Amino acid sequence: MQWEIVIGLEIHAQLTTASKIFSGSATTFGAEPNTQASLIDLGMPGTLPVLNAQAVRNAVKFGLAIDAEIGMTNVFARKNYFYPDLPKGYQTSQMDHPIVGKGHLDITLDDGTVKRVGVTRAHLEEDAGKSLHEDFHGMSGIDLNRAGTPLLEIVSEPDMRSAKEAVAYAKTIHSLVRYLGICDGNMAEGSLRCDCNVSIRPKGQAEFGTRCEIKNVNSFRFIEKAINTEVQRQIELIEDGGKVVQETRLYDPNKDETRSMRSKEEANDYRYFPCPDLLPVVLEPSFIEEVRGELPELPQQKRERFESQFGLSTYDASVLSASRELADYFEQVQQTCGDAKLAANWVMGELSSLLNKEGLDIEQSPVSATQLGGMILRIKDNTISGKIAKMVFEALAAGEGDSADAIIDAKGLKQVTDSGAIEAMLDEVLAANAAQVEQYRASDEAKRGKMFGFFVGQAMKASKGKANPQQVNELLRKKLEG
Amino acid sequence: MSLDRTDVEKIAHLARIAISEDEIPATTAKLSGILDLIDKMQAVDTSNVTPLAHPLETIQRLRADEVTESNQRDAYQAIAPATEEGLYLVPKVIE
Numbered sequence: 001m002q003w004e005i006v007i008g009l010e011i012h013a014q015l016t017t018a019s020k021i022f023s024g025s026a027t028t029f030g031a032e033p034n035t036q037a038s039l040i041d042l043g044m045p046g047t048l049p050v051l052n053a054q055a056v057r058n059a060v061k062f063g064l065a066i067d068a069e070i071g072m073t074n075v076f077a078r079k080n081y082f083y084p085d086l087p088k089g090y091q092t093s094q095m096d097h098p099i100v101g102k103g104h105l106d107i108t109l110d111d112g113t114v115k116r117v118g119v120t121r122a123h124l125e126e127d128a129g130k131s132l133h134e135d136f137h138g139m140s141g142i143d144l145n146r147a148g149t150p151l152l153e154i155v156s157e158p159d160m161r162s163a164k165e166a167v168a169y170a171k172t173i174h175s176l177v178r179y180l181g182i183c184d185g186n187m188a189e190g191s192l193r194c195d196c197n198v199s200i201r202p203k204g205q206a207e208f209g210t211r212c213e214i215k216n217v218n219s220f221r222f223i224e225k226a227i228n229t230e231v232q233r234q235i236e237l238i239e240d241g242g243k244v245v246q247e248t249r250l251y252d253p254n255k256d257e258t259r260s261m262r263s264k265e266e267a268n269d270y271r272y273f274p275c276p277d278l279l280p281v282v283l284e285p286s287f288i289e290e291v292r293g294e295l296p297e298l299p300q301q302k303r304e305r306f307e308s309q310f311g312l313s314t315y316d317a318s319v320l321s322a323s324r325e326l327a328d329y330f331e332q333v334q335q336t337c338g339d340a341k342l343a344a345n346w347v348m349g350e351l352s353s354l355l356n357k358e359g360l361d362i363e364q365s366p367v368s369a370t371q372l373g374g375m376i377l378r379i380k381d382n383t384i385s386g387k388i389a390k391m392v393f394e395a396l397a398a399g400e401g402d403s404a405d406a407i408i409d410a411k412g413l414k415q416v417t418d419s420g421a422i423e424a425m426l427d428e429v430l431a432a433n434a435a436q437v438e439q440y441r442a443s444d445e446a447k448r449g450k451m452f453g454f455f456v457g458q459a460m461k462a463s464k465g466k467a468n469p470q471q472v473n474e475l476l477r478k479k480l481e482g
Numbered sequence: 483m484s485l486d487r488t489d490v491e492k493i494a495h496l497a498r499i500a501i502s503e504d505e506i507p508a509t510t511a512k513l514s515g516i517l518d519l520i521d522k523m524q525a526v527d528t529s530n531v532t533p534l535a536h537p538l539e540t541i542q543r544l545r546a547d548e549v550t551e552s553n554q555r556d557a558y559q560a561i562a563p564a565t566e567e568g569l570y571l572v573p574k575v576i577e
Contacts, residue, residue: 017547024550033568034559038551042558054547075535082498084572089498097535131575141569269496274535279542 001239002203005231006211007166008158010195011173012151013183014127015058021126021150022049022092029189037129037144043087048277051076055150056281058182059099059124060291062152065180065298066119068103070288076124076278079270084142085129093153095272098123099281100152105176106300107168108318117169118157125151152182158197158208163227167220170194171322174220175299179324187218194223198230199244209234210244214251214258226251230258302327310340319348325362329369336373339380346372350393367396375404387465388413417468423475425467429458430479440480455480484514 020027023040040047063070075097078090100122106114129144154173160166174192177183184191199211212234214226229251234244249258297305299321306317306327320330326347333343351372355365375392378384384392384404392407401407408414416422430437433455440451459472485493490510494501501509555568564571 019545019547019549019551024545024548026549026551032555034555034570035553035568036551037558038554039558050545051542052547053544056544080496084570084575132569133574136566136569136571138574139564139571140573140575141566142572143569271496276536278536279538279540280535281544282541 003200003231003235004203004205005161005163005227006158006199006201006208007160007163007227008197008211009154009156009160009166009169010197011154011156011170012127012193012195013062013154013173013177013185014191015055015150015152015182016184017052017054017058017150019052020148021052021055021124023148025148027149031145033141033143034145037147041087041144041148043089049092051278051281052150055124056099056283057291058150058180059122059152060283060288061180061182061295062122062154062177063100063103064288064292064295065176066100066103066105068119068122069101070283071097071099071101072283072285072288073097074099074124074281074283076275076281077272078275079125079272081270083128083131084140085131085144085147087129087144087147091126091128092275092278093125093272094123097280105169105172107165107172108303108314109165109168112314112318115159115165115168117159117165120155120157122152122154125153127151158199158211163224163231166196166227167224170220170223172299175322179296179299181296187220190218193218196223196227196230198227198234200231200234200238210246212244212246212258213248215248215261217251222251222253225253225256226258229256233258296324306340310334310344312340312344316344316348320344323362329362329365332369333373333376336370337376337380339376342376342379343373346376346393350390354393354397366399367393371396371403378404378408382415382417382468384408384413384415385465385469387460387469388415391465413466415468416463416466417471419471419475422463422467422471423479425462426459426472426476426479429455429462433458437480452476452480485510485517489513 015021017027019025020041023038025036025038025041028036040049060070074094076092077095079093079095080090082089098121100119102121103119105117105119107117108114127146127149129142129147132141132143134141156169160169174185174187177192178185186192194217196214196217197211198214199209201207201209212230214230217223217226230249237244248261250261251258302321303314303317306312306321307314310317312320321327330343330347333347334340337343351365351367354367355362358366360366372393375389375396378392379386379389391411392404392413395401395407395411396404401410416425436451436454440448440455443451455476456469456472459476460467460469463472487506487510490501490506490513493513494509559565559568559570562570
């Protein structure tokens with residue numbers, strides 16, 4: 001049986017605000033337990049929530065960026081359930097009238113094809129607190145610092161057909177919210193969390209299969225692994241004559257398996273109703289236009305500009321526009337050296353592998369964009385070859401000089417382009433390898449290629465890599481033929 | 483619309499309200515009465531009426547995004563039944 005995988009994601013993005021969604025408590029990560037939990041966050045009787053304007057602005061910004069309908073009148077509702085880290089006994093959320101309605105997002109897959117994914121809705125809600133189950137004399141400890149932190153829950157259509165597509169979508173959302181500056185995207189700190197709805201159906205069947213929801217997956221790698229593991233489980237279950245039960249599951253990365261979290265159907269009876277403590281939120285068209293005016297160049301627009309303005313491939317353009325910081329770095333290198341292709345190659349090649357190796361973000365790069373751009377200028381004007389440039393780059397990374405020029409001077413790496421000097425050096429190399437020269441001249445054309453490489457290698461070694469490679473090739477050929 | 487005993491037990495559980503055995507018949511009757519009233523209201527033609535989210539005819543005011551609360555943990559925890567290391571302690575909830 002051929003199975004088709006159907007995936008929809010619910011992404012919770014913590015909105016970047018100084019204070020909580022309904023109270024004036026701080027939202028700083030990592031504070032001492034319960035030092036950022038006010039009477040409102042504690043759900044004390046007699047308190048009333050007042051909505052944070054910045055949370056509204058951030059949500060609208062997201063809506064405009066995905067070309068969505070904005071809920072000009074949106075309404076908060078209570079989602080009722082009992083858990084100690086939810087002091088009010090309900091989560092204030094949005095149900096029938098969310099702030100962001102239907103929109104869409106284009107994702108770029110590994111092979112460069114672009115796929116449009118629908119966003120069903122995005123709504124504002126408050127986060128819950130944190131339960132600590134370590135032993136407190138058989139009790140649980142509750143930290144309510146996170147309670148009331150503003151979240152935007154972004155719900156996709158079930159448009160993804162593989163784990164890879166789901167990851168591409170999640171990465172696109174991650175990049176978008178960071179571009180917009182509405183969420184810091186820090187997955188390790190839980191600023192961006194993902195629930196994956198997964199089902200399978202026989203290929204060609206129109207209706208969906210029963211889905212399972214994998215809760216709180218907190219890295220891109222785990223999204224892919226969790227989905228693939230869950231798909232495998234569902235296929236085996238069905239092929240063995242079983243049935244998928246709709247339930248919430250947890251992914252265990254250590255065992256690489258998903259397991260049932262709870263099957264309390266009644267717990268899903270949230271009894272939503274409009275929150276009487278909050279009035280409908282009415283947005284003015286002038287406010288929407290004001291927010292629209294604040295939108296930065298978005299990843300997709302940037303990618304298209306990189307393609308048209310710099311002639312980069314779709315793949316290069318999408319890698320370089322994936323984060324605002326990387327895009328800014330690349331553009332600065334490009335401006336310094338005036339060569340977009342070389343700039344792209346160095347940023348995506350040597351620089352990326354250096355950052356990967358050291359585990360650094362682009363903002364922490366030991367080589368600045370101006371330094372890299374300055375070095376590329378020296379490749380372009382033939383002061384150094386590409387090979388020597390790698391040495392200069394390493395020296396820059398190690399902080400051995402302030403600029404490529406300083407390092408080239410200090411280490412004497414300037415390329416030799418004086419053809420007289422190169423010829424003299426070649427004569428020495430050929431004299432030292434007289435037997436090979438004889439052999440070369442006696443060989444037929446087919447065999448000469450490899451032998452020619454040998455002489456080039458010897459020559460570059462003799463010049464310590466500093467001879468201009470094109471000139472070496474040219475002059476060497478002349479001498480050997482002659 | 484009338485509720486039966488299991489409906490009432492389920493609603494009581496969802497609301498975490500304890501109802502004793504002899505309260506069940508009376509509660510069932512009362513809740514069913516409320517639902518009957520709702521049935522009557524449902525019969526009214528509201529096709530030309532915009533759904534009402536709030537009885538007050540005004541809109542939500544927004545707050546500037548500023549931190550206005552300071553740390554009052556000690557004061558708040560003074561009335562908590564149990565605390566430790568700054569945490570509120572509750573009966574173990576892990577499933």
